[in-house]
Structure formats: C-alpha cells, structure tokens
Amino acid sequence: MFLGRLVVTKFPSIFEKDANQPLEIEATKTKFYDLTADVVAQTGQKLSPEQIALGFLDVADETMSRPIRNATEARGFSPDRHNLVSFGSACGQHACAIGDRLGFRRVLIHKHSSILSAYGLSQAVLQAHSFEPYSGLYNLTALPELRAKFEALGAKVEEELVLQGATPDNVPWGGAVTKTIRL
DSSP states (O other): OTTSOSOGGGSOSOBTTTTOBOOOHHHHHHHHHHHHHHHHHHHOOOOOHHHHHHHHHHHHHHHHHHHHHHHTGGGTOOGGGSEEEOOSTTHHHHHHHHHHHHTOSEEEOOTTHHHHHHHHHHHSOOOOOOOOOOOSOOSGGGHHHHHHHHHHHHHHHHHHHHHTTOOGGGSOOSTTSOOOOOO
C-alpha cells in the first residue's frame, strides 16, 4: 500500500474495531516514516521510507524463492527451461520478481490465481498426525498397553482436528482413519 501497489479504494471498509473503516494510507505512511527514522538512527545509513519498504519486499521475495530453488536448482532442473506458475493472494505482486531472481523466462499468472490457494485449502481434507515411539515386546501381554497408547494418540489427533475446525462428533474414527503400527 505504501509503495502504491494496491488500489486502496478497491478494498472494502472492513478494518478497525467495528470493521467499518477503509485502509488508512496516511497511517501507513506515518509508520514507514517513523520506522525509517529508527533505522537511520540505529544504523547511520541514509535510507528513504521507500527503500525500507522495498527491503521488506526483497526479504519476502527471497523467502518465497528458497523453496522453489530447492525444488528446481537443487535437484538439477534449470529454471530457464520451465515456467513459474503463481498462486496465492499476493502472487501478482511477487511472481515476476521471484521469476527474475530464480532465472525463469516465463511467469504464468492465472486470472484467478490470487484465490487458488484459498480454494485448494477449502477443498482439503482435515488431517492430523501423532506418533509415539514404543520399545518393548510385541505380544499379547503388550496389547493392553498398546491399546492405551493408541487411545491417547487418538485423543491428541481428535484435539488437533477440533482445533482445525472439526466437531468431535464429526471426527471419523474407523474406516476413514488409518492407524498404522510400524515394527
């Protein structure tokens, strides 16, 4: 917003305590000027508020580039022979900079790319995993102890699923849940 990359008037007035206020460009400008003064005072560098804001974007772009770099260059794939496909709410603001940083020649941005990750997330099945190592003899006398461990693990998984939005009576114990014993 500070760098003028967002059209402030296109955002709904849903901010502040009563969720009825628009984005505040002046408050954002004030915060960046204050932050710049702090950085200059602490480092002695003569930076502008715009340079500070661009620095934040640079850090974000590098942070998003690392996993892509690990999936391509680290595995021997040359980015210049592939396309970068973007998704996520801020993809349009970052995709080209990330593509340049990594050496992609083409960046594909679908017209609905900003909602693709939200859509995918809405379609995902809730999952939770829990494990506990077991050391002992695996025989009939160990079964009560193992059942108790499974029940405790099941309770942890159910708690995690409820934290993700499931209701306890909708946690599918049985056929839809995989309980794996690794020996």
